[in-house]
Structures are given as structure tokens and as C-alpha cells.
Amino acid sequence: MDDFEPRLRSCSREELLAAWPVLAADVLTQVHSPEPPDKFARQLRGRPEVGRIFDAWDDLDDPSRGLAWGRLGRLLTEAAYASRPYCVRCGQCCRRAGPALFREDLGLIETGVFAASHLLTLRPGEPGWSPFEDRVVVLDHEVVTIKTRPEQGCLFFEPGHGCRIYEDRPQQCRQLECWNPNTRALSASDRHLDRRDFPLNDTERRFLNLQDKQAPFAALVAAVEAHKQGDSTGVDQAVRLIEIDLGLRRDAQQAGLDPAHFDFLLGRPLVMVLPALGFILARDERGAWTLRESLTEG
Numbered sequence: 001m002d003d004f005e006p007r008l009r010s011c012s013r014e015e016l017l018a019a020w021p022v023l024a025a026d027v028l029t030q031v032h033s034p035e036p037p038d039k040f041a042r043q044l045r046g047r048p049e050v051g052r053i054f055d056a057w058d059d060l061d062d063p064s065r066g067l068a069w070g071r072l073g074r075l076l077t078e079a080a081y082a083s084r085p086y087c088v089r090c091g092q093c094c095r096r097a098g099p100a101l102f103r104e105d106l107g108l109i110e111t112g113v114f115a116a117s118h119l120l121t122l123r124p125g126e127p128g129w130s131p132f133e134d135r136v137v138v139l140d141h142e143v144v145t146i147k148t149r150p151e152q153g154c155l156f157f158e159p160g161h162g163c164r165i166y167e168d169r170p171q172q173c174r175q176l177e178c179w180n181p182n183t184r185a186l187s188a189s190d191r192h193l194d195r196r197d198f199p200l201n202d203t204e205r206r207f208l209n210l211q212d213k214q215a216p217f218a219a220l221v222a223a224v225e226a227h228k229q230g231d232s233t234g235v236d237q238a239v240r241l242i243e244i245d246l247g248l249r250r251d252a253q254q255a256g257l258d259p260a261h262f263d264f265l266l267g268r269p270l271v272m273v274l275p276a277l278g279f280i281l282a283r284d285e286r287g288a289w290t291l292r293e294s295l296t297e298g
């Protein structure tokens with residue numbers, strides 16, 4: 001919300017006061033709150049921290065205004081969420097990413113609410129969206145999530161209808177109360193599921209162990225880092241890991257494993273995650289593999 005209505009940053013106190021009820025109504029609409037906008041704007045305007053910003057507004061220099069404006073946006077948003085302390089199934093959190101799974105969600109696999117083909121594993125070192133920190137973080141442990149669809153978010157989110165498995169939604173979706181700032185601390189301490197928590201057969205377990213040994217994600221991160229530091233062996237290491245990873249997937253398919261489960265069982269192919277580390281694999285003018293900086297990360 002730091003950037004909300006940026007043109008108003010340069011307005012006078014009087015203009016800001018006039019625009020305040022409209023801003024409040026907009027934010028309430030965004031979070032689907034039934035709160036009457038005029039009452040909401042008046043009550044928030046009466047809070048000391050908001051009053052102080054309004055009182056000082058005309059005397060603030062530009063950098064101070066930027067900070068004050070960001071603060072106003074955050075106060076407005078928090079208050080708007082707090083005005084509807086229950087889930088209204090707006091789908092805001094569902095559009096961002098698929099939820100990570102926790103211990104309590106194992107039963108949802110057993111009862112068939114979702115299957116391995118609905119899941120994606122993110123390995124340590126991969127970037128992933130943290131709803132508790134509200135930003136992309138580099139994961140320090142493995143996380144199994146529900147897959148997403150481009151532009152739509154969680155696989156189970158149906159625009160216009162909401163969650164298709166709402167009554168059986170995973171723990172994170174139940175615990176993440178977007179209107180409650182304390183939710184983050186509560187849920188972030190719980191333990192995520194990793195692949196070995198799931199009932200795997202011997203063949204699946206064998207390929208998981210092979211991948212851990214021969215093509216761990218951390219090794220790709222190390223190879224890319226070496227390349228960035230000017231170590232010419234970094235590219236060779238990265239290419240080797242990517243080839244091993246693709247080879248494992250071919251072997252796993254030949255061993256009878258279903259490729260529809262590979263995003264869960266083996267995570268995304270290393271070559272597909274490489275852009276998240278800032279690079280793509282490309283041929284140089286002599287036809288040799290090289291790492292080229294990718295324009296879009298993630």
C-alpha cells in the first residue's frame with residue numbers, strides 16, 4: 001500500500017482531508033469490508049497516530065512525506081482488514097501463491113482432497129512466497145505447496161467462485177487471518193511437510209535419494225555463485241547438474257513413475273528454476289554452453 005494514490009503525496013493538508021473518505025472507501029472495497037466508509041474514515045482520522053500525520057502534513061519535506069504516506073497506507077489497510085475479522089473468501093491470498101502444507105494436512109491426501117499431481121516441492125535455496133512475511137524469501141528448508149496456475153494463483157482458486165475445496169482447505173489457509181497481524185508469528189513457527197512425510201513407494205524413495213545425492217538444488221546455487229565470482233568451472237558444474245537432473249527424470253519415467261507427480265517428487269527441473277537465480281542456459285558464439293543473465297527473475 002506504500003504506493004497508493006501517489007499523486008496525493010504532493011497535495012496540501014486541506015486536499016488530503018477532502019480525499020481521505022474516498023481513499024478509505026476504496027480500501028474497504030478492496031478488502032470486501034461491509035464497514036460504512038464514512039464512519040470508518042472518521043474513526044481512523046481520530047486516531048492519534050493518524051492525527052499527528054495530518055497535523056504535520058504541510059510542514060513535511062518530500063522524504064518525510066514519503067514515509068508518512070506509506071504509514072498512512074499501512075494504517076488504512078490494517079484497519080480495513082480489522083473491520084472484517086473473518087474470512088470473506090475474497091481470494092486475495094489465493095491469487096498470490098499456493099499454500100505450503102503443514103503436518104495437519106496429511107489427512108487431506110489420505111482422504112483424496114488433493115493428490116501428488118496437485119503439489120509442487122520447493123527445495124532449500126529456492127525462492128518462495130512467504131505469506132507470513134508478505135514477500136519472496138529464499139527457503140532454508142523444503143516446502144511442499146499446492147501448485148499455481150499462471151495469473152490465477154492457487155490451483156484450487158476459481159475466479160468468480162473462490163476456493164473449490166474451501167471446507168477442506170489446508171491449514172495455512174485456515175490460519176492465515178489476513179486481518180490479524182499476529183497470525184504470522186503463530187503460524188510461521190509450525191512445521192512444514194516435506195516429501196519424506198508422504199507415503200512414498202520404494203521406487204519414488206530411490207529417485208528422491210538419488211536426486212538429493214547427485215543434483216541437490218544447493219549445488220546449483222553454489223555453481224551459479226562460483227560463476228558470478230568469475231570461476232570458469234561454475235558453468236560446467238551447472239550444466240552437469242542440469243543434465244543429471246533431466247536424466248533422473250527420464251530414468252524415473254522409464255522406471256514407471258508418473259511424470260504428473262514429478263513437480264512434487266523431484267521439484268521443478270533445475271533448468272526451469274535457473275532464472276530464479278538470475279540466469280538462463282544459452283550457447284555462446286562457439287556453440288558452448290554458458291550462463292546468460294536472465295531479464296526476468298523468478
Ligand code: SF4
Pocket residue numbers: 093094097098099146154155156157158162163164165166169170173
Ligand atoms: S486451497 Fe483454497 S483457500 Fe487455500 S489458497 Fe487455494 S484456493 Fe485459496
